[in-house]
Amino acid sequence: MTSPASQFTTDAGRVAPDLRHRGIIQAAMGKYETVRDQRKKWFQDWEGARNLAARTKFEAVNHLDRYLEEFVSKLEARGTKVHWASTSAQAREIIFSILREKDAKVVVKSKAMTSEEIHLNAAMAEAGYEVVESDLGEFIVQLREEAPYHLVFPAMHLTRGDIKETFEDKLHITSSDNPEDLTMVARRVLREKYLQADVGITGANFAVAETGMISITENEGNARLTAALPKTMITLVGIEKVLPRITDLALFLPMLAVMGTGQALTCYNTMYGGPRQADEADGPEEFHVVLLDNHRTSLLADAEQRDALGCIRCGACLNVCPIFKNIGGHTYSTTYGGPIGSVITPHLRGLTQWKHLSDASSLCGACTETCPVKIDLHHHLLQNRRNGAKLKPSLFQKTAFKLFAPVANVRVLWSLTTQLSRIGMKVRGLVNGSIIDPAHAWTKTRELPPIAPQSFREWWKERQ
Amino acid sequence: MNERENIFKRIREALKAPAHSLAGGLPTVAEQRGVMPAVSSEHEAQMALFHANSAELRAHIVLVADMRDLETKMAALRDEEGWKKVAAHVGDLSITTAQSLGLPVLITHPGFDKEELATCDAGITECDALVAQTGSVLVTSRSAGGRALSCLPPHHVIIARREQLVADLPTAFEQLVQKYGGNYPSMISFITGPSRTGDIERILVLGAHGPKHLTIFMV
Ligand code: SF4
Numbered sequence: 001m002t003s004p005a006s007q008f009t010t011d012a013g014r015v016a017p018d019l020r021h022r023g024i025i026q027a028a029m030g031k032y033e034t035v036r037d038q039r040k041k042w043f044q045d046w047e048g049a050r051n052l053a054a055r056t057k058f059e060a061v062n063h064l065d066r067y068l069e070e071f072v073s074k075l076e077a078r079g080t081k082v083h084w085a086s087t088s089a090q091a092r093e094i095i096f097s098i099l100r101e102k103d104a105k106v107v108v109k110s111k112a113m114t115s116e117e118i119h120l121n122a123a124m125a126e127a128g129y130e131v132v133e134s135d136l137g138e139f140i141v142q143l144r145e146e147a148p149y150h151l152v153f154p155a156m157h158l159t160r161g162d163i164k165e166t167f168e169d170k171l172h173i174t175s176s177d178n179p180e181d182l183t184m185v186a187r188r189v190l191r192e193k194y195l196q197a198d199v200g201i202t203g204a205n206f207a208v209a210e211t212g213m214i215s216i217t218e219n220e221g222n223a224r225l226t227a228a229l230p231k232t233m234i235t236l237v238g239i240e241k242v243l244p245r246i247t248d249l250a251l252f253l254p255m256l257a258v259m260g261t262g263q264a265l266t267c268y269n270t271m272y273g274g275p276r277q278a279d280e281a282d283g284p285e286e287f288h289v290v291l292l293d294n295h296r297t298s299l300l301a302d303a304e305q306r307d308a309l310g311c312i313r314c315g316a317c318l319n320v321c322p323i324f325k326n327i328g329g330h331t332y333s334t335t336y337g338g339p340i341g342s343v344i345t346p347h348l349r350g351l352t353q354w355k356h357l358s359d360a361s362s363l364c365g366a367c368t369e370t371c372p373v374k375i376d377l378h379h380h381l382l383q384n385r386r387n388g389a390k391l392k393p394s395l396f397q398k399t400a401f402k403l404f405a406p407v408a409n410v411r412v413l414w415s416l417t418t419q420l421s422r423i424g425m426k427v428r429g430l431v432n433g434s435i436i437d438p439a440h441a442w443t444k445t446r447e448l449p450p451i452a453p454q455s456f457r458e459w460w461k462e463r464q
Numbered sequence: 465m466n467e468r469e470n471i472f473k474r475i476r477e478a479l480k481a482p483a484h485s486l487a488g489g490l491p492t493v494a495e496q497r498g499v500m501p502a503v504s505s506e507h508e509a510q511m512a513l514f515h516a517n518s519a520e521l522r523a524h525i526v527l528v529a530d531m532r533d534l535e536t537k538m539a540a541l542r543d544e545e546g547w548k549k550v551a552a553h554v555g556d557l558s559i560t561t562a563q564s565l566g567l568p569v570l571i572t573h574p575g576f577d578k579e580e581l582a583t584c585d586a587g588i589t590e591c592d593a594l595v596a597q598t599g600s601v602l603v604t605s606r607s608a609g610g611r612a613l614s615c616l617p618p619h620h621v622i623i624a625r626r627e628q629l630v631a632d633l634p635t636a637f638e639q640l641v642q643k644y645g646g647n648y649p650s651m652i653s654f655i656t657g658p659s660r661t662g663d664i665e666r667i668l669v670l671g672a673h674g675p676k677h678l679t680i681f682m683v
Contacts, residue, residue: 031666048499052491059490062483065475078650084467136672137663155663163664179664183672190673195579211648221615221659221674227651228611229578239471244490246641250633251496253654254598264501264517265598265633267660268674270653277650281553281572281610287650293471301478 004333005356011331012360021157025325028156032319035262042264053255054374057310060209060242064300064309067209067242072291074212078274080287088118091292095120095201095234098288099129102232104198108190110216110223111135112203113151113313114236114292117335117348120201132193134222136186143170149329151336152260152315157328190222200226200284204237205312206252210245213273214289217256217266224268233275233284239291240300240309246271252312255372259316299347305380308343310373317367317377323360332357339367343380346388355388421451493634503597503631510596510631517599521657522670523678531557534623534681535564541679542567545619547585551576553609555590557623557683562588572609578616587617587675591624593639594680597632600656601680602640604649611651620655620675625683 002010015021040046060067072082085091099107107129109115121142124131133142137154141147143166148154155163164177167185175181202223204214214235216223227233243252249269257263276283300306318324318338329337334345334357342357358381367377389397407413425448433443442448454462504510518525526541528534534557541547542565551570552562562569570576570584581587589608591601601622608614614622630636633654640652659674670676 028666042501043499044502045499051488052495052499055486055488056490058483058486062479065472065479068472068475084471086467086470090467134673135663136661140663153663153666156666158664160664179667180669182664183661183669187671187673191582195582213648213652219659220661220672222672224611224615224653225673228615239475247493247496247634247637248490250493250637251491251500254500254633261662263656265600265654265656267656267658268653269656270651272651273648274650277605280605280650281575281613282578283605283611283650291471293474297471297474297478300475301481303481303483306483 004353007333008331008356008360011333012327015328015331016326021328022326024157024159025328028153029319029325032262036258036316036319039258039262039264043258049251049255050372050374052251053372054307054310056243056248056251057373058307060244061240061300061306061309064240064242067244068239068291070209071207071212071242074209075274075289076212078212078277080212080274080289083288083290084293085290086293088292088294091118091236091290091294092120092123094288094290095236096123096127098232098234099124099199102198104129104232106130106132106193106197107199107201108132108134108193108197108226108230109138109201110203110218110226111138111154112201112236113148113335114203114238115201116148117294118236118292120236132190132197134190134193134220134226135218136183136220136222139186139190140166143167147330147335149337150315150318151313151338157330194225194229197226197230199232199234200230201234201236202226204235204241205256206243206249207237207241208246208249208271209242211271211273213246213271215249215253215269215271217253217260217269219261219263219267221268224270227270227272227284228282231284232286232288233272234288234290235272236290236292238296239293240296256312256314259314259370259372295348299344302347304383305343305347307373307375308340308347308377308380310375311340311344312373313340314372316370316372320366320370322362322364322366327360339377339381340375343375343377343384346384351384351388351391355384355391358382358384358388415455415457418451418455422453425451493638496634497632500632500634501597505631507629510629511626514594514596514599514629517596518657518680521599521678523599523657523680526679526681528681528683530683531560534561534683537681538621539565541621545585547619549584550586550588551581551584551609551613551617552588553590553613555607555609557625558588558590558609561623572613578612581612581616584617586619586621587613587615588621588623589614591622591628592643593636594624594629594682595631595633595636595654596629598654598656600633600636600654601678602636603653603655604644605651606649614653614655615659615674618671618675619677619679620658622678622680623683624680 206215275287661672
């Protein structure tokens with residue numbers, strides 16, 4: 001098996017020059033950027049809103065034990081069953097035991113990145129359950145047996161033509177390639193499933209401690225149906241999702257919408273605080289909440305990067321990231337892509353195997369600048385680089401810096417080296433870009449910047 | 465093996481290392497309002513904003529003078545869309561209006577058959593509040609006849625009273641806290657326009673899974 005690092009390099013090398021991919025992503029991002037910027041202006045003080053959001057998350061994450069306890073005791077008081085999973089395997093086992101108990105056959109799911117994280121679909125399919133993703137984008141990528149491309153837009157990399165073909169191949173349904181017709185195909189197919197499903201599985205965007213509710217943000221209504229029709233509802237949620245108070249949502253819901261999709265508010269923002277209550281017309285008989293750690297506590301233990309637990313998975317940092325836009329979402333091969341994924345994956349899955357992700361950044365800081373909860377993303381990437389180097393310094397880097405240090409520290413050696421390099425560059429110029437160019441790795445795709453004809457010291461001397 | 469204990473142990477252990485501090489604590493509602501989109505305190509202006517937001521969201525607002533007017537205008541909608549069956553819940557406004565249509569009415573209380581609800585042309589509900597700031601309708605499983613009624617039928621019809629309009633999201637949340645106190649309905653939802661998706665080439669399509677049409681009658 002290839003290592004994640006070499007798979008990453010290969011896929012990045014393949015996707016980056018793919019003009020079709022680039023065209024699709026640029027078109028989608030272009031539409032998003034325009035509306036997002038309009039909505040940010042709609043706020044009286046967007047920067048102020050980011051500060052408030054960061055403060056709220058800081059409070060929640062740094063008192064996680066307290067808020068989590070409150071959340072759980074409120075939930076349990078209304079008849080919800082709460083389960084705890086330290087690992088992916090435990091979370092899957094909890095869900096399986098519920099499915100067995102309910103003798104479930106058909107399971108309908110609404111979008112949940114946590115379920116991607118624990119590879120739930122594959123495990124359920126293997127165990128013989130019929131699992132249907134109900135979010136349109138997720139439904140499409142599930143049919144194609146692909147991972148979601150993006151946190152918020154799972155099928156962003158596909159054109160209407162691709163989707164039409166997928167429906168023909170997998171569902172044997174012919175439709176025009178009009179997005180409306182395609183959406184209606186999915187609506188019809190999924191309606192059937194909703195009515196058959198024994199169990200509904202959802203994720204959650206927020207967990208409100210004060211009232212013991214989970215909050216789900218969505219546009220399609222698929223999560224609402226998932227939470228309304230099946231007899232049993234299971235919500236899989238990361239322990240870090242807590243918000244202290246229900247009124248905090250007044251700020252977080254519109255901020256998530258603005259950054260996620262450029263809407264003022266996402267179509268449905270729904271809070272669930274329990275199973276069907278005595279005086280209610282419908283809703284599940286049982287409501288299970290599975291709280292997932294899966295290494296979130298290791299991220300919590302890293303005080304330097306703890307703020308990354310405040311992430312609301314809006315996807316905004318992916319959308320501004322020059323690396324993400326060039327190499328695409330699938331290249332990462334992680335549950336969470338883009339800058340936030342590169343920051344947290346080494347914590348969730350191990351630094352040794354995933355430290356290459358922190359190199360996949362130009363450190364431009366666009367992610368940090370855009371993040372609604374002000375996670376210091378690009379500095380965390382640097383910290384991961386540092387931690388990675390400490391863990392297992394590469395021999396090449398070690399030697400290079402050993403040689404570099406004396407040269408940079410001794411002035412005579414430094415000026416000698418610069419002068420020699422100028423001559424060296426002239427000679428190299430003759431073979432620029434060819435195989436025998438010593439800087440070939442760089443120059444095969446771009447220009448090598450020239451060394452300045454004069455150093456500052458020389459320039460200063462001349463002026464004296 | 466008690467994972468709850470294990471997780472709490474790890475959390476408490478992890479939090480022993482203090483993070484770089486971020487001053488300020490939890491924001492107040494006044495601070496929230498100070499940064500969020502501004503909304504006038506005048507009722508007329510709020511009404512205008514609600515109209516404008518609804519238009520952008522492609523939700524329809526119908527102003528009605530009284531119950532008779534409501535019934536007439538609802539009947540017009542029935543004819544226009546050729547409804548054959550509707551669903552409603554037990555509420556002052558919703559049930560009488562639904563029954564005035566002269567069609568079979570499925571009533572969701574105290575329980576109902578979901579297959580039957582799926583055959584209804586419209587779900588008629590009341591609501592808890594209307595939010596001017598975002599054009600949202602706030603419903604709960606108590607005010608809107610459960611969870612599915614406002615989501616499964618292709619047309620969601622809301623009957624609201626004008627005084628249910630509130631300025632902004634913070635007010636809507638405060639109202640929820642006051643109204644329900646400790647005893648919240650099991651579902652609370654802010655509905656902002658008809659169901660939609662942009663999953664195919666970011667092109668807006670209405671009626672992805674939920675209602676394709678959202679009509680708000682304001683009495
Ligand atoms: S890190 Fe920030 S910008 Fe990125 S997905 Fe999370 S909240 Fe959004």
